Amino acid sequence: MTKTEATQQPKDAFSIFLDELRRNSLTVTILAIVTGLLAGGLIAAVTTEGVYAAFRVSFFGGLKAGLMVFWDTYRALFTGSVGVPADIFNALRSGDGAAINKAFTPFFESLLQATPYIFAGLAVALGFRVGLFNIGAEGQIFVGALGTVWVATSLKGLPTIIHVPLALLGGAITGGIWGMIPGWLKAKTGAHEVINTIMMNYIAFRLSEYLLNGILRDPHKSTPISAPIEKSAWLPRFFDDPNRFHAGFFIALLMAFLVYWLLFKTSWGFELRTVGLNPNAARYAGMNIVRSTVITMFLSGALAGMAGANEVLGVNHNLAVAFSSGYGFDSIALALLGNSHPLGVVLAALLFGFLRNGAIQMQLTAGIPIDIISVLQALILAFIAAPAIIRTMYHLKEPKVTEPTLVAAKPEGK
Amino acid sequence: MEPVLDLRGITKRFPGVLANDHISIDLMQGEIHALLGENGAGKTTLMNILYGLYKPDEGDIFVKGQKLTIDTPNDAIKAGVGMVHQHFMLIPVFTVTENIMLGDEYLKPGGFLDRKKAAARIREISQQYNLQVEPDAYVKDLPVGIQQRVEIIKLLFRNADILILDEPTAVLTPQEVDELFNIMKKLVEQGKSIILITHKLREVMEFADRTTVIRGGKVIGTAKQSETNQFELAAMMVGRQIELNIDKKTAETKDVVLDVKNLKVLDTHHQVAVANVSFEVRAGEVLGIAGVQGNGQTELVRALTGLTHPVEGKIHLLERDITHAPVKQITELGTAHIPEDRQKDGLVMTYSIEDNLILNTWYKAPFTRNVILQRKVILDNAQQLVSNFDIRTPSALTATSHLSGGNQQKVIVAREFSRPIKLLVASQPTRGLDVGSIEYIHRRIIEKRDDGCAVLLVSTELDEIMQLSDRVAVMYRGQILAIVDPKTTSREEIGLLMAGVVPEAH
Ligand SMILES: Nc1ncnc2c1ncn2[C@@H]1O[C@H](COP(=O)(O)OP(=O)(O)OP(=O)(O)O)[C@@H](O)[C@H]1O
Ligand SMILES: [Mg+2]
Numbered sequence: 013m014t015k016t017e018a019t020q021q022p023k024d025a026f027s028i029f030l031d032e033l034r035r036n037s038l039t040v041t042i043l044a045i046v047t048g049l050l051a052g053g054l055i056a057a058v059t060t061e062g063v064y065a066a067f068r069v070s071f072f073g074g075l076k077a078g079l080m081v082f083w084d085t086y087r088a089l090f091t092g093s094v095g096v097p098a099d100i101f102n103a104l105r106s107g108d109g110a111a112i113n114k115a116f117t118p119f120f121e122s123l124l125q126a127t128p129y130i131f132a133g134l135a136v137a138l139g140f141r142v143g144l145f146n147i148g149a150e151g152q153i154f155v156g157a158l159g160t161v162w163v164a165t166s167l168k169g170l171p172t173i174i175h176v177p178l179a180l181l182g183g184a185i186t187g188g189i190w191g192m193i194p195g196w197l198k199a200k201t202g203a204h205e206v207i208n209t210i211m212m213n214y215i216a217f218r219l220s221e222y223l224l225n226g227i228l229r230d231p232h233k234s235t236p237i238s239a240p241i242e243k244s245a246w247l248p249r250f251f252d253d254p255n256r257f258h259a260g261f262f263i264a265l266l267m268a269f270l271v272y273w274l275l276f277k278t279s280w281g282f283e284l285r286t287v288g289l290n291p292n293a294a295r296y297a298g299m300n301i302v303r304s305t306v307i308t309m310f311l312s313g314a315l316a317g318m319a320g321a322n323e324v325l326g327v328n329h330n331l332a333v334a335f336s337s338g339y340g341f342d343s344i345a346l347a348l349l350g351n352s353h354p355l356g357v358v359l360a361a362l363l364f365g366f367l368r369n370g371a372i373q374m375q376l377t378a379g380i381p382i383d384i385i386s387v388l389q390a391l392i393l394a395f396i397a398a399p400a401i402i403r404t405m406y407h408l409k410e411p412k413v414t415e416p417t418l419v420a421a422k423p424e425g426k
Numbered sequence: 427m428e429p430v431l432d433l434r435g436i437t438k439r440f441p442g443v444l445a446n447d448h449i450s451i452d453l454m455q456g457e458i459h460a461l462l463g464e465n466g467a468g469k470t471t472l473m474n475i476l477y478g479l480y481k482p483d484e485g486d487i488f489v490k491g492q493k494l495t496i497d498t499p500n501d502a503i504k505a506g507v508g509m510v511h512q513h514f515m516l517i518p519v520f521t522v523t524e525n526i527m528l529g530d531e532y533l534k535p536g537g538f539l540d541r542k543k544a545a546a547r548i549r550e551i552s553q554q555y556n557l558q559v560e561p562d563a564y565v566k567d568l569p570v571g572i573q574q575r576v577e578i579i580k581l582l583f584r585n586a587d588i589l590i591l592d593e594p595t596a597v598l599t600p601q602e603v604d605e606l607f608n609i610m611k612k613l614v615e616q617g618k619s620i621i622l623i624t625h626k627l628r629e630v631m632e633f634a635d636r637t638t639v640i641r642g643g644k645v646i647g648t649a650k651q652s653e654t655n656q657f658e659l660a661a662m663m664v665g666r667q668i669e670l671n672i673d674k675k676t677a678e679t680k681d682v683v684l685d686v687k688n689l690k691v692l693d694t695h696h697q698v699a700v701a702n703v704s705f706e707v708r709a710g711e712v713l714g715i716a717g718v719q720g721n722g723q724t725e726l727v728r729a730l731t732g733l734t735h736p737v738e739g740k741i742h743l744l745e746r747d748i749t750h751a752p753v754k755q756i757t758e759l760g761t762a763h764i765p766e767d768r769q770k771d772g773l774v775m776t777y778s779i780e781d782n783l784i785l786n787t788w789y790k791a792p793f794t795r796n797v798i799l800q801r802k803v804i805l806d807n808a809q810q811l812v813s814n815f816d817i818r819t820p821s822a823l824t825a826t827s828h829l830s831g832g833n834q835q836k837v838i839v840a841r842e843f844s845r846p847i848k849l850l851v852a853s854q855p856t857r858g859l860d861v862g863s864i865e866y867i868h869r870r871i872i873e874k875r876d877d878g879c880a881v882l883l884v885s886t887e888l889d890e891i892m893q894l895s896d897r898v899a900v901m902y903r904g905q906i907l908a909i910v911d912p913k914t915t916s917r918e919e920i921g922l923l924m925a926g927v928v929p930e931a932h
Pocket of ligand 2: 469470471512592830831
């Protein structure tokens, strides 16, 4: 203790933010989600022209119109992401397989949407746990997809049981290498991974455009898109069309479990977490910070790469430019929401998956622009990231005063 | 006379711990009132309650005769109560003025910070109490002693007249301690009142007007300085007689364990911190390194333990060249290291005690088998050590950050002493510990020595060095000026060496 508290750990602003975030309780997270959802509805109401028209007629009419928009928004969000309760009920009663499948399709479609979020969220969360800020998940998704598409189109005549794992591995390894480069640069030169992962994103985008216009391009198509992948590399589906739910979801859950196991049950994870929490103590304890950094960035990149692989093998069955639509960036938010814990990530990914899928329906039936969901997600995050706002709004005390031990006294990860 | 501060029946419970049990204490104007008590007795908790960081479960606080509820530090400051924490709370990249203004900003019209006005006020306060603090300096460039004064000014700036100082001397050099006490005298002369927490009986006897002893969260008694003595206080504190001097057999030295030759080490600013240092430590002896803080001891220890590598010279451990060996290898060869800065290097504060107790053996059997952490073994190990080393905690699963400062230190000592070792490098091993724990740790160090372990003890406490060492090396400006026998050398001679004065005869 020869120095002041703040100089003790050479932490950058990100780490401090993460520490602060970790002090958030579950209550804060839940209240943030609820508040975000309510605010989203409010914004939907406020931005609907009809509501103003109704207000011009009468105050109560306006209020009613506003509430109607509110109601419609959430109903559409619910039916879009879970299903129409009446349909589900009738289908179950009729016992007709096709009808049941159709009624449950929105629900499974949400799980499908959540799958890449789980992979990418785990990627970012793993980095956070080791004190690394992998902002490059998006690029790693692209590169992973490239690796996967190559394996899935060029190898022919393999059985599914071999081709799918190989193709997934192709995505994991290429994504992993993409993540490892900034990790290695950080370990060797001290270059901050935030900068380098962002730079690697740009390289990845351009690289995928280049390859999709070149060797990976399907010559029969007019747009830059890869040839369809071999049927043997498709991730197995469980239901008939239009239900696209596939095995990727379970692979994602398996990965979440593996990440949890690695971090909290193994000696490797102990080393990684120590490096993340206090690099000085890690060095004192004889831990290898360079190795931890490089390995973590590889694993992180590999998980992101699997998100790309999942989309190619499970949903698109080919690879087009700009296919990811921001999973990698959302996953940063998602890892924060899930408190960088694999279970938290899975829950947050499900939330995002349901919101994203419901939003499409909301746009179709309630005419609410899909962008409301982006606003809503942003609001939830803002409330999480600024717990002071939430604490003040709901008069919560600083956690250190109300429950000094209960939260932190539990050993990590149990 | 009415007390300026009166705490009545303060009680505070943490899950599994009764930290304060109906504590009543008063403070007179112009008084220095010392709080004495074992590690974990509840001193810091009591002061945190007074400062509004914790809410008491029971009890009342009266300031100048008025009953107050203090919910936040702001309430405390309004009531004129200020606190300097055991661990400082300054922002290193801010200047002194900015740190002091933080939370109590002087504004110019238009909402801009009025640094000039604040700096002027700081100069004024600094002069009034002879604090010698430069308002424009950056906190990161200041020595610890001065940083502490910045904390004090922060309180005076907010017009506090009741000052709480929590173990202010633990991190200071002897000279800084003297200066601090001069400042404290000035403060009480000018009407301030001070609550002083310390573990050093000498300071209590010399500077306090009254002392209250707390044990296990209860007040054991309050004594006027004129009516008590060190031994009585020590006994009150731990509930038994304390042997302030430990007797030890003469050392039976054996083979050389650590051999250091012409070592040159640079500090983080690439300045020479250790210059041409050579010595050896043999099995079965304690070599003490005496010296005022900042004379190269930190860098020397870091080089010996592999945390930094020397630019010149050689280090041999058990005849193996470890000059450039990684930490892990040095640990595996049988080195234990009690680091100088426990929170920075020695512990992961958010980890449980259990996890901190395996911090440098985590990968080994029996704690890990086939890369799986053996939670049951780890917990058993922790429970054993918690009871062997008397770590005061509700459970081995408690987060280390919830332990009192002294008990955090015991976690490190327990970890380092619980595996077979050949060399012990102990840097300030008893910093922040109570007399009972110091006695205990001193005994364990001597035990290790008698078991044939080589001990390198680095301490700025001359008493500690004199008591434990078989030979004393005095470090000054990166060099070892002399290696002397503590039995034939007086404290004064060593004191002079520490100040860089080499006797003529040598
Ligand atoms: N936030 C907390 N949560 C749970 N227990 C706590 C917390 N803070 C302190 N304690 C417990 O309360 C007791 C008193 O701690 P406190 O820090 O007041 O001791 P102290 O007298 O200042 O000791 P030291 O001399 O070692 O600094 C200890 O047993 C400690 O473990
Ligand atoms: Mg304390």
